[in-house]
Amino acid sequence: MPIPNINLIPPAYYLRKKVRVAVATAVFADILVVGGLVAFAMMQTNHNQELKLQQTDWKARADRVDSTKAEAQTILSSVSDYTAKTDFIGKVFAANAKWATLFEAVRDYSYPQATYTTMKPTAGSNVMQLHISVPNTKEVTAQQALNLYWANLLRCPLVDTVLPSTNLGYPMNTQDNTASVSLGSPGMSGAPGGPPSPGGPPMPGGASSGRYLGSPMAIASPATGGAQTTSLLSGKELGGIDASVQIGENGQVTIGASSNPMYGFDITAQMRDSVTVPTFGAATQQQQQSLGGGL
């Protein structure tokens, strides 16, 4: 017969034991948690200290770089006065030479039979005023010569446009009567000339006063061969200039006894480039002495 297992220890005893174990476990767990957090915090703090050491080190290096750069700037600024002057001198020489560049560019793209009487570029502007004269012979009419001149000039890389307003004078040197006509768009691809624009005022004459002749018209595109274009002089008779001068329908100028078959034109060319004359410092600091040349 089995002996019954009688437990006389009250349950509270076990409960207290469990509680003691639970307390110990809880304390241990809390210590673990807090310890872990402290360890993590310590690690972060150490990392922070390391970073601060790195920061100090790199800051010194960065300061050294900045200081070297600042030193370079200080060195440069120590001669900024000289630099400004030498730069200015270089610009002066470049601008002086650029005048020649513009003249030569226009010359290189000029119709050989045209002769210039004036070439006047404007400083600081891309406008160049030109006065040319072209022959008017049986072989080459003034119309054709002007077209050729125009076509050539528009090929110049430095020339942007040739403004349409021009003046026609005949004959040169003796009787500078003028007629105002218009030049249209160049139409290098063969299209007809552009829309007409008002002609300019008559140019002051020489011996006699100018005569305003002709309504605004478009000039033929050089590439069209005149087939679809309106002639500069078509149907116009330059009465009062020379009784023997007749302008035919095809633009042919017939000259009678004239011994001076030259026509003069004022051309305004818009250049792609211009001369910018440099000035040093503020204008108020300069002593502008217009002494003038004793000429």
Place this chain on the structure above:
Amino acid sequence: MDMKPPKLKPVHIGIIAAVLALIAGGVMAKFWIMPVMQDNKVVQADVDNLMQTGSPANQTAADNEKNAALKKVAATKRDWAGYENRYFRIGPSNQPLDLALGGNRLPAAWLYSRERAETLGPKLNAWLASSGNAASFISVPAASVNPNDIPKDVIAIDFQGVKLTGTFQSVMHFLKTTRSAPRLVSVMAVSLSSPGSSDSSGGGVTPVSTRSFRINTVTADMDLRVYIFPRNGNQAGNYKVPAGAETGGGLGGASSGPPTTPSGPGMIPGGPPRPGMPPSPGRVPA
């Protein structure tokens, strides 16, 4: 043996322990861990930035920049010395216009007035003539120079309507070689004209349009400006001449005579040279 049951059961102990752990963790996180981590973030960003700025590559670049600056300074000083010797030594004594020379501006005024009266005109005329073109004659009117009025930065002297007649090529060459001028000369404006435009023969000139240039005489009508850079302009304010003493010393006479070298046809000879007044004794160094 105490046989009374405990007031707290293990589950309560667990709950209390968890709450305590949370409280301790929260407090530590808020007041220790989080600030440190936040600071780490900021410092790390700063370090990254500094590492970029202070990198060896940047240091090398900065060193190169400094070396380049040193070279540029040397080159600029050399260039300037060359320009000064070439263009800004003025007057018969051929010296820079130093506004601080002698402790006041009288020597500078004296030098400047002699430059205008004796040196500038002949030198410019000789230069124009040496271009191989016929040039108009430049004369420089004498100026009453108040030493205190000498510009401290730059002096600009204008000459308008200077004419140069020659072949198209030689006139273009002149414009391209203004470095050869005795002073710094800026061409402010220039226009070309053909003398043949008023030729009674019918204007039979082709000055610039033909490439053969058989008859190609052109006249360049130029506005020129001569620049003179004084020395020590930044200190000029310290060397003003006292009121009442500005006119001390002879400040030059009228312009000089004709240029020393022939300048070809078209020149208008100037009058005989008229030297300026001598300086007052004791005021201006000889």
